[in-house]
Amino acid sequence: MTQDYVKALHIIFVVTWFSGMFYIVRLFIYNREAQDKNEPEKTILANQFNLMIKRLWLGITMPSAVLTLVFGIWMMKEFGYLDNQPTWFILKIFFVIGLYAYHFSLHKIYKEQQKGIFKYSSNQLRIWNEVATIFLLAIVMLVEVKQGISLVYGAIGLLLFIVIIMLSIKVYKRIREK
Numbered sequence: 001m002t003q004d005y006v007k008a009l010h011i012i013f014v015v016t017w018f019s020g021m022f023y024i025v026r027l028f029i030y031n032r033e034a035q036d037k038n039e040p041e042k043t044i045l046a047n048q049f050n051l052m053i054k055r056l057w058l059g060i061t062m063p064s065a066v067l068t069l070v071f072g073i074w075m076m077k078e079f080g081y082l083d084n085q086p087t088w089f090i091l092k093i094f095f096v097i098g099l100y101a102y103h104f105s106l107h108k109i110y111k112e113q114q115k116g117i118f119k120y121s122s123n124q125l126r127i128w129n130e131v132a133t134i135f136l137l138a139i140v141m142l143v144e145v146k147q148g149i150s151l152v153y154g155a156i157g158l159l160l161f162i163v164i165i166m167l168s169i170k171v172y173k174r175i176r177e178k
Contacts, residue, residue, distance in 0.1 A: 003078045010071035013064045020061025024106060025129035027053045029122045031113055057110050065103050092142045099135040123173060130165045137161055
């Protein structure tokens with residue numbers, strides 16, 4: 001019974017964490033684009049976006065990342081994955097580590113934007129926004145399909161998904177520029 005509650009809480013915090021990561025990058029993009037506006041619009045928008053970014057990051061995204069980790073480790077113990085690690089689980093952990101690295105890269109951008117430092121263009125941020133989607137796809141497929149997916153087909157599928165996302169971003173950029 002404990003397993004069900006731990007798993008449910010883990011899933012809830014994964015969802016809120018991803019929601020925060022998806023939305024925070026959109027706010028980074030809007031904040032970056034606000035820098036190109038004339039005064040007083042620039043200052044008004046920048047102040048509002050910085051407040052929204054801070055509340056989202058510190059109030060939802062960061063706590064959700066911590067609680068995802070806490071309940072994930074608890075779940076690993078409950079399901080016995082600390083003693084016996086199936087191949088799919090080892091691959092999942094690899095992607096989860098990558099996801100936390102991505103999360104910390106967002107934290108770096110958060111701190112820079114809070115100081116008024118904008119190192120990335122809005123297009124670069126749009127591309128970076130899709131990284132979370134790639135991790136989400138890889139992790140969910142590994143957890144749900146497990147042994148039913150071949151590593152070769154899984155890797156090919158993931159690469160095709162990445163190519164489709166990159167092409168979509170290029171098409172969207174062209175549409176926006178018109």
